[in-house]
Amino acid sequence: MNTEQLVAALRSAGVDEGAYRIDGQPSAKPMGEGALGLKRESGGRWVAGGLERGTFTPERHFATEDEACQFMYENLTTPQKTVQLSPAEYQASLDFTAKRIAEIERMLAERKRDKPTP
Incomplete structure (x- = not known):
């Protein structure tokens, strides 16, 4: 999966666009507090992290775009346990x-x- 496919899959799953931000992909909504972001680092690695008080905090690194996209999809579509x-x-x-x-x-x-x- 690449980032374009990820965005399409998240939209299809009904995930609020304010809940995430994908590097290089346009969004109709601003990234909200607690949102999950995905950025491409130098060297081709990817990093997923959260937005808190306007600051991106890296949480997990990935060697491939596919691994990063799978992580994002699972985290944004799996219901959280209460x-x-x-x-x-x-x-x-x-x-x-x-x-x-x-x-x-x-x-x-x-x-x-x-x-x-x-």
């Missing part, structure tokens, strides 16, 4: 979050209190 928390796990998560928020609020209040006034 984890269902038990009621006890959910409550533990809420408790942990509340505790961390209280700690951060306490630290911020201490900083404000200890900060010299001009």
Whole structure:
């Protein structure tokens, strides 16, 4: 598979064009946060990575265009597994979050209190 075939296959599968960017291929949508990108490197290698806060972060390198395209297709068309928390796990998560928020609020209040006034 090459990048032109990949784009056609992703469109055929109904993948949102904002979810990916393929080097050298036009797109109707801007690449969104968390999108997966595929770039050709010097020497003919390929790299797949993610976009976070406007920065491309390489995650995986490939020797061939076909391997890179297969990786992209599988990652963009395979449904992601979700984890269902038990009621006890959910409550533990809420408790942990509340505790961390209280700690951060306490630290911020201490900083404000200890900060010299001009």
